[in-house]
Amino acid sequence: MTGKESRFLRLLGTPALFAQGCEIALPEKAYALLAFLVTAPQCSMDREILRSILWQSDQSKQRAGSLRQLLARIDRSIPDDMPRLIRATNTHAQFNHDDWEADVLVLSNSAAPLPRSAWDFLRGDLVEGFKAPTIEAEERIGVEGQRIAQRREAHIIALLETPEKRTSADILFLAGLLVDADPANEVACRALMQRHADAGDIASARQAYFRCRSELKTEYGAEPDGLTQALALELGIVAPAMVQGAPTHMPDVPIDPLGQPRVMILPPDSILSDPVLQRVGRALLEEVTIGLSQQRGFKVIAAHTSLEILNRSLAGAQTAPPPPELRFDYTVYVTIHGREDDIYATCRLTKTSTAEVLWAIDLPLAMQKVNHSFGQLARRIVMTLADTIERRELLDMTHDVNPSAYRLYLEGKRLVSKTDLQHLRQARKWFKSALARHDRFSSAHAGMARVLGMEWLVRGMKDTQLLEEAERSAWLARDNDPNSGRAMRELGFVALYRRRFSDSLDFFAEAQMLNPNDADILADHADALLHDGQSDRALELSLAAIKLNPLPPDYYYWNLGGIHFVQENYAKAIEVLDRVKDRPATSRLLAAAHAKNGDRELASRYASIVLESFPDFRTDDVWRFVPDRNPDDTRQLIDGLRMAGLS
Template sequence: MQWGCMDFRLLTFGDLRLVDGKGSIVPFPEKGLLSICFLLTSSSTQKARAELAEFLWGDIPLDKALANLRQTLSRVKNRQDELGIELLLIDQATVSVNVRAFTNDLALLTAVSQTNPHTALEELLQLGRWDFLARTEVIGGSGRMWLRTQRDRIKTQMLTTLRDAISAMSEGADATVIKEAALRLFEAHPEDETVYQILGETYAGEPQLESARHIFESRRKYRWGELPVDPDPQTLSVARRLFERQRSVAPQLREQATPQLEIVPPVPRGPPKLVLLPPVNLASSHQTAVFLSSALLEDITVGLCVLKTVTMVAHYTAEKIALHLDRDAMLERYAINYVLDTRLNFDGSIYWLFAQLIYAGNDEVIWAERFSMEAQNLPRQHREIAQRIVASVASYIERNEFSRDYFERNPEAYRQYLLGQRHLKRLDLPDIRRARKAFQTALKENPYFSPALSGVARTYHLEWLVTAQGDARLLKLAEEEAGKAIATGQDIVGGYHQFGVAKLYQGAFDESIEAFELAETISPHYADVIADYADTLMHASKPGEALEKVERAIKLNPLSPDLYFWTAASANYSLQRYEDASAYIERMADPSQAARLAAASAAMAGDTRKAKALVRKVKETYPDFKIDTWLSIVPLREQWQKDQYREGLRRAGFD
């Protein structure tokens, strides 16, 4: 039987399926349908076979992935021959989607963006469910990244459309469509706090709230039932208002009441800031214990960055505050609300970490405890400290890395991981390689320890930077290790972070940006991730967005590492704000690292004397420096950025 071109429709919400003109499911290889989805949502509807193979089977060697792809495409071709139509156009080296051969529900998302919000909601409800590829298995690491990005993008569009429709709704208008859309969005994303609040606000004033009550109560059990924390106060106030209103409405009035939509604006408040201060009270003879405890607190800080209602102050700034003579002034200066203050004690055989959580507003001690720093106890202490902080400060949490059981699978693996983190404090080649050795030792103890895999990836990209020889092999190794980290701990931020960095230096800007989008979604307050995201945006020729990101990272880590200021200076240079670029470089602890950029900035600002002096300093360290050689290594997407940098360097006096 032959079908006409428009008899086929690809449905991606709920189950992924191909249907005919009558709505009957047309059997088709699932990997083929998933490939169509990937091509439809990409910037290009054509992909090389290698890229498609990596998307579908990215966690296995490429030759095996390509063999799998050949088999899949053979099945797709046979099925297309049976149907008498080509959905996928299969060539020797590429695969593309034939968009004229079928319709798809994803096209509706683009179409409704051009209509008014209420009409858009009505059309979106035609999709049925709003959970994109709900039960489709995506194997490859890059495929999982793609799926998460698409789900977040679609959820954001649905939520924005719903909010716009609520805002545009006139008094007394029928709220049926808005109520249905709110419920549909909640069913698709029951884990999202914002969606949950919108549902409550949408059902406010309804005379028949029993179903809404059950939704809220079941949601509360699902969301918070097993966690030692309370729900967000704003959400509880919405729920409480709903239930109190229901009790106050007499049964006979409920039947007569006209449905009303009541919008409760959220209370404008920022999340409290929390800083974990490392101990500084022991002498240098106890250096290993000091470093381990500091690394432990840094790792907990990174883990807590996934919290949405607490802003974590980055560990770099925490170290500076811990060493400052007037801590109270520093806490007040950076508006820090909660402090975990720590001290180390050695009783002759065991090191103990004393910790107390303090509310900075009135110096109230919320809790105090001591923790053994013996190697076998480190993973348990990680979990205990993190959970005590969450239970005391956070209003709600998501399941994240500090609650993962693999921190407790092997204490020695965790100890080696912390030692690797310690070595990375000094970015010279010997320490980078010592760190890699420690991470690899951790992986011998536990091959699936995602943070150690991320650590290995980081050492490869740092070695590439330090040696500055353009060794592509190092970047490929960094990418591979980051991919393993993603595969073993998909909700751990480190894998996505290092994958994004590796892709940046390979010049794969879109993939790098996509990885950092996911990393920031997972840990929205992780300053180092945001700073590296900014660096990617700068190299991708988006200096305005880059500056916005890095300034946010600086706010989270106000006593920032030099890399933050360097990125901010680069973004300002690309925006032709040369004096601002110079000002950021001057804030660096070691401005000589950015001497080339400083010279170009001074030259473009007209300060020839300063530019010449900086050129002399650079040539003392790098006598063979050549502009074109340097620019061939630096990944910049747009030619205008390279031309601007070249002009500044030449004006300064470089060859």
């Protein structure tokens, strides 16, 4: 292959650049720049617009320099004997579409349905995995992604409308793409019904029809259109009475405005077979159920209900499909097995809709130390189940054109683990979107309180407007779920930074009582104890939090480093903070710690980062945002900052 066809830019899915059969490495941000150019009119954009989209800096010269460097790096990446990838002038940048091909352009410019060789363009998100540096960049990628999705749908529908030219595998593939994007797509439904019926698989044809019908009813309150119903009748999928006249009544499924996953915990097998292990099995079942319920992110079907469902199935009862309240997304199977001292608990998490095993483990249960080992076992199972379910829900969100409030909340929760302003502000946007779908979602209100409070703290702000907004969000979280440990945690956080020390400790104590194994609550409780002057107790809780969450968010290390600093163990503070040394939010504490530890050079380097990130910072401002009950603790920090060269 020679000419333009041998030079190809892939932007759908994992982005990459190819020339003459070889991949050309580009900087990660180059693909976002190319995506904006390729989707722009004439593949050209004003440089100032590009600068404002791709860089957050308030300094125009800094943005201009960043764009120049990026364009130069891209240009250096292209071999000298090849056409330039980007044509740049003083005012504009343009993708060289005359000499380079791009999948987005092929998809957009092709009037006829794509040939089979180009069907890969029907999959993959625009610059998949790209983390937008600005809200505008995120919005542009989202808008262009929607346009690409519409163009793809048109191509797929055109391909399915000529089924005589398609193999059975082609139809399954194409219809599957439409269903993944929109489970209520009736073109895909009819194609699947016809294909399964032609293969003699009426059961699968019926399943395709009723899945589409249910989705239409749930999402739009509508029935399938006349073409779909007529095909269902022709294929014998439904009886005439279901199409003609009034449709057969089906009980309405209540729409869950949150979209939280429902988890069924099935009882240990030993409950039904081994009387010796019966009590242990029941206790484990209850402990895991309670632990997952405390996470507040799942709707857990109670142990008694799961036992009743199992008993019915064992009795061989032939029942109708379960009512909505007994349908579930994930199943947790627990088995107790072994004898005497060799007792094991096996746990398996399954995605109900696909029967896919997402996680499984076999853990020993020491009967001679049953209380200790039982507690550890239950905590480990709960933490891993919660993490696995959340990660799976986030993965599923990438294929969901209308994500639930819960999935939007999870995206924000993922970003909150970082302490830089960019991630905090992106998280705020996700929480806001979740609340737009359900304004009584306690966890999203708690998340909003967290990002507002953290932004106030990271910026070291003098006014308290953000902190007041954080407090309002925290109370909304508490009012919508009085038993939420996370809501109490945010109330404790705000009370601490408003110097209501006793209230703060009371809120954290209640949060820990409601959810004793929540590592985030322990970490923040430790911070409140530190600022109250109880550094030894703070250290104990901080280490316990990291033990529960060995791969913690940034602020765990920030809090722990602060404890060591107050205890004048500066070397240990530096060791802990070194894991988050690239975060601007920790530069203040690192500057003071290095200065106190005698390393003025490193202290000065971190002091310069403080001023670069927060130009208005002054050491006297520390009194405003560091809420130490003991003024000497604050003086110790200010002294370290001044030793580092900050004024």
